[in-house]
């Protein structure tokens with residue numbers, strides 16, 4: 031409460047005069063003496079509840095609008111449970127790529143011959159990923175999505191997931207998979223507390239599946255679809271919409287929502303296919319929306335959860351929902367609450383950056399958790415306002431595969 035009163039009275043000049051070292055997460059705070067850290071920890075804990083307060087968050091946004099990012103960072107840092115970037119967006123969600131390898135070769139993700147997979151020793155180890163997740167949770171992350179490459183091609187994945195879901199204060203662990211080898215393990219995933227599965231499925235036609243993925247795993251993917259529903263888990267289906275390959279599948283995929291409690295998410299294709307450019311003419315979120323609207327009549331618009339990349343709809347009378355993700359048009363960046371960690375441990379504030387911090391190095395060179403937290407905080411505060419600004423800052427054209435980024 032006191033902080034809020036203070037905030038409402040304070041002027042931009044006042045913020046400028048704050049000593050920067052009062053922030054627990056300021057760079058270099060690891061050098062503070064233990065006593066001083068403990069006393070600051072106590073003070074910060076007293077204020078931690080405030081981070082949950084919308085007014086507080088609004089104050090941060092307003093402060094940032096004043097162009098005073100240091101002041102915003104000060105208030106963010108007083109709340110120990112959440113980390114905010116300089117635009118007032120909280121860090122809540124981490125996408126963790128556990129491998130860059132995959133058993134499919136989807137057109138929109140990588141070339142037929144695959145990509146230069148990194149040597150295994152360059153991948154984060156399971157121990158490093160577990161430690162990193164604990165650190166992220168302490169910085170405010172409540173939700174982790176495991177992705178890749180294909181997560182289930184990495185050995186001992188199930189043991190890792192079991193340990194991951196036991197991390198205290200981690201509220202949700204979900205997985206994005208192509209479903210090629212996961213089908214028999216769905217009950218186990220449910221049992222250990224995986225809350226949701228995102229299944230990538232771009233068509234309901236066996237031959238087109240083979241063409242798009244360059245592999246013959248249609249039956250396995252469909253059996254994963256059925257297994258997730260049978261287990262009563264939350265199921266989202268990701269379909270990358272491409273003019274040349276699967277435009278004719280948009281309506282049949284939407285029809286799945288008639289009977290199944292599933293969310294079908296139509297995604298604009300991005301140029302992360304290992305060689306840059308898009309594989310076909312882009313079908314934008316507007317094209318997709320208009321196509322659905324023309325076929326089904328009025329789509330019911332549903333509320334969009336904070337931080338969601340999808341605009342949600344329901345076909346009246348249908349059980350499931352439809353999401354449209356403007357991944358290429360990037361209409362949702364203002365609300366972004368996520369970071370990505372690649373399989374080699376690069377921290378990415380945005381899909382479109384080159385990586386802003388080498389976490390693998392810090393996790394293996396003896397850096398303390400405190401030092402890693404400080405480095406992540408510093409990097410996160412530099413998150414740019416949107417994917418366009420980030421793309422502009424790139425030093426080279428896009429040529430990565432989504433498989434190495436962790437989509």
Ligand code: SAM
Pocket residue numbers: 132138139177178179180181206207208228229230268269270297298299300301302303357432433436437
């Ligand atoms: N292999 C798993 C799978 O396919 O579900 C997880 C990794 S994959 C990179 C994660 C998601 O990224 C998938 O849903 C996939 O459809 C999506 N994706 C890959 N390349 C994409 C691209 N160029 N544009 C849009 N989405 C893409």
Ligand code: SF4
Pocket residue numbers: 132133134135136139140178179180208230432433
């Ligand atoms: Fe593999 Fe997923 Fe990329 Fe397809 S989208 S090639 S399944 S990583």
